[in-house]
Amino acid sequence: MSFSLLGLQPAIQKAVEQAGYTQPTPIQQQAIPAVLAGRDLLAAAQTGTGKTAGFVLPILQRLSQTKSKHPRPTRALILTPTRELAAQISEQITKYSQFIEPKLKHLVVFGGVNINPQMMALRGGVDILTATPGRLLDLIGQNAVKINEVEVLVLDEADRMLDMGFIRDIQKILNLLPKVRQNLLFSATFDNEIKSLTNKLLKDPLMINVAPENSTAEKIEQKVYHVTKGQKTGALISLIEQNNWQQVLVFMATKHEANRLTEKLESAGITAAAIHGNKSQNARTAALAGFKSNEVRVLVASDVAARGIDIAQLPFVVNFALPRSAADYVHRIGRTGRAGMTGLAVSLVCPDEIPQLKQVEKLIGMKIPVAELSGIPASNHNDHDLTVRPPRPPRPQAKKPAGAGQKPAAGAKPAAPRRPRPAGSSSQPHTAGGSNAGGNSQGQGQRPAPRRSNPAPQRQGNN
């Protein structure tokens, strides 16, 4: 199917051509005609499916076909969980709207940066506003923007917004919107909370399910490497170097660990940058720009920060630690294999994480193939020690004399006799300070506010 069959106007088709798209993705084929016809939409679509163009293109067309009033009211509102995702959507709006005349005004607003320039930019109104919920409410509170004439509402990555504790903010925003409007909801996963939101929000929606529910994109090759905690850093470095991986996105359990790993990669001669919620917006933007331009080989990220990363053909994603929620695994590996490209998603799984791995496999409905590591330094049971050591020689077998079978690596010390471990001790000791890279991230997770059950609004940091 070609874009010309979808009913898009020439100015939009021209932009799509210029973007290099030859045919609409499956979600675009279904979403574009429905949105043009004014229908509500419920789309189970992961990032990487082309969903953004799926809603942006028809919204542009609808808005450009009717004149905006004066002063310009906000006619389309796009809510997203993170600043990065908001910025990426805005980039796509710029790209797809460039030939439309008269010009549509659009603006992106998010927290973590000075609100004043956003207030100035909102003077005179914008047709399309892309926003994170918290900052939008702040702007509404300051009388900088009104949303009572919104014609189309988009909730992008709605599951993530709920995960991040935005449900009360979203409810407040919904109360300020006009009753009659078009609603488009995109979500990669559907649990009961999302289902209840969709029931309230959507009227007779067209349901689109481009990937089976809670499944991983088909084009992503997945691998698990079973390692100990102490082997993770060395394993990652070996994988990057041996396979000459470029543009590797690595997910960490905590911001602290993201910083530490970045330092270690750098000291191993691999350019790396960390991106997480504690970094300033400028630092995040610079890290992302360096990664996109291939100056930075490895981007070490938390889940939240990585949410909006859209890099065409991102080839490698590594779960240094498995996420706490299995659905996050789907989100994470959706960073690769984007829009039909193939990608590789690797998980470094230590014994503590086996239950999480089982959860992930249950959710995606398949066993992830296990791969073998070659030449990976033996575990030193300390994630923070980057020293590359020769493999530990095999322990003496009961019936064989010591040294029989495999030879110890050259230069390696003979295996020390095993000391009996006190009862109850773990083979995976936690490092001092509760650091838990690669381990069970309970209580230390990168993920911010859990879904709220308390009445007081408490929104995510800077959003």
Ligand code: AMP
């Ligand atoms: P999204 O799922 O919206 O995050 O889009 C993922 C990527 O796919 C973005 O880099 C888009 O530029 C790209 N993309 C969107 N539509 C198409 C298309 N029809 N053909 C090829 N690439 C596309």
